[in-house]
Amino acid sequence: MTPMRETILEALDSVALPDGGTLVARDLVRALVVDGNSVRFVIETPTAEIAKTYTDVRAAAERAVAALPGVQSVAVALTAHTPPKPAPSLKVGRHPTPQEGRQPVPGVTNLIAIGSGKGGVGKSTVAANLAVALARQGLRVGLLDADIYGPSQPKMMGVDKRPSSPDGKRMIPPEAHGVRMISIGLMLKGDDAVIWRGPMLMGALQQLLTQVEWGQLDVLLVDMPPGTGDIQLTLCTKFEVRGALVVSTPQDVALLDARKALRAFQTLKTPVLGLIENMSTFICPKCGHEEHIFGDGGVRREAEKQGLPFLGELPLSLEVRLAGDGGVPVAATDSPVAEAYTRIATQMIAAL
Numbered sequence: 001m002t003p004m005r006e007t008i009l010e011a012l013d014s015v016a017l018p019d020g021g022t023l024v025a026r027d028l029v030r031a032l033v034v035d036g037n038s039v040r041f042v043i044e045t046p047t048a049e050i051a052k053t054y055t056d057v058r059a060a061a062e063r064a065v066a067a068l069p070g071v072q073s074v075a076v077a078l079t080a081h082t083p084p085k086p087a088p089s090l091k092v093g094r095h096p097t098p099q100e101g102r103q104p105v106p107g108v109t110n111l112i113a114i115g116s117g118k119g120g121v122g123k124s125t126v127a128a129n130l131a132v133a134l135a136r137q138g139l140r141v142g143l144l145d146a147d148i149y150g151p152s153q154p155k156m157m158g159v160d161k162r163p164s165s166p167d168g169k170r171m172i173p174p175e176a177h178g179v180r181m182i183s184i185g186l187m188l189k190g191d192d193a194v195i196w197r198g199p200m201l202m203g204a205l206q207q208l209l210t211q212v213e214w215g216q217l218d219v220l221l222v223d224m225p226p227g228t229g230d231i232q233l234t235l236c237t238k239f240e241v242r243g244a245l246v247v248s249t250p251q252d253v254a255l256l257d258a259r260k261a262l263r264a265f266q267t268l269k270t271p272v273l274g275l276i277e278n279m280s281t282f283i284c285p286k287c288g289h290e291e292h293i294f295g296d297g298g299v300r301r302e303a304e305k306q307g308l309p310f311l312g313e314l315p316l317s318l319e320v321r322l323a324g325d326g327g328v329p330v331a332a333t334d335s336p337v338a339e340a341y342t343r344i345a346t347q348m349i350a351a352l
């Protein structure tokens with residue numbers, strides 16, 4: 001049984017604060033994510049001084065949520081409100097500028113959203129590798145990490161340089177493995193968490209799309225946060241999106257959520273260019289035995305059922321994980337997995 005957001009907020013509304021009110025009544029709960037039986041959220045206090053007095057509140061909040069039926073793990077972060085860290089002189093993170101209709105991103109021919117229903121299915125890994133595979137085929141490629149709550153592209157692409165902003169108005173994206181890349185993660189210091197409300201998220205996305213000097217790009221891939229929400233809505237309603245790719249594992253629970261993401265793209269009138277299956281199979285490096293850990297062919301069947309293109313499958317492999325953690329995506333190497341990415345990139349180019 002998956003716990004409901006409302007039930008969690010109700011439980012948090014019972015957590016009293018030393019300076020009066022409750023966590024919910026004082027609107028201090030941010031970034032509440034329910035992922036199966038795991039719950040995570042942030043308690044954001046107005047100042048660092050107040051945060052220091054909230055250690056017991058955090059423990060009480062964790063206990064209150066852990067006691068709910070269906071909850072197996074709870075992670076609570078305690079932060080103080082800090083304004084988002086700006087790039088050298090360009091402030092990112094503001095309310096969106098009003099805008100009429102869907103706009104193109106200057107210089108970008110194909111703006112493509114990479115989404116997933118469920119977190120952790122490898123969407124960011126696929127986005128990074130696909131970007132590199134497309135660049136290796138000679139395309140001019142950009143990658144925008146819009147996973148504002150868990151930006152992972154700087155690590156996966158091996159970029160830790162902050163973008164420069166010579167005029168304080170526009171940002172120059174750093175380049176890695178032939179891909180121009182920008183991530184909200186590059187504008188933050190170390191482990192800082194971004195805690196913005198919906199309008200701020202929309203403003204940040206708008207800035208990353210329009211105030212970055214992307215140059216001429218054949219493809220700009222947008223690594224979306226998992227699920228459906230403000231970012232997906234803003235991207236698909238405010239910008240001319242060529243289409244979306246949806247990543248899933250073959251597991252039933254992942255497919256269930258992938259279907260929701262597909263439906264959301266359809267509702268937003270964003271064409272789905274195809275489905276990609278990640279973690280399809282595991283081949284034991286010692287004995288060569290092949291095991292379908294998360295099920296066999298689920299995403300291909302789903303694509304057929306929905307009448308959508310199936311772009312290919314990618315194995316579960318230690319090499320992929322190590323490459324991602326090491327900042328050199330496997331698609332930049334000569335591994336057989338890189339070939340699988342090349343095949344998907346070729347299919348994708350044909351679909352554009």
Ligand SMILES: Nc1ncnc2c1ncn2[C@@H]1O[C@H](COP(=O)(O)OP(=O)(O)OP(=O)(O)O)[C@@H](O)[C@H]1O
Binds near residue numbers: 118120325
């Ligand atoms: N095919 C694969 N083989 C091995 N490890 C993988 C594979 N795909 C992804 N991973 C690993 O799984 C973890 C989660 O991947 P990733 O961050 O890409 O998922 P995600 O769907 O973007 O997650 P989130 O939605 O939470 O941002 C990472 O450690 C990544 O290296």
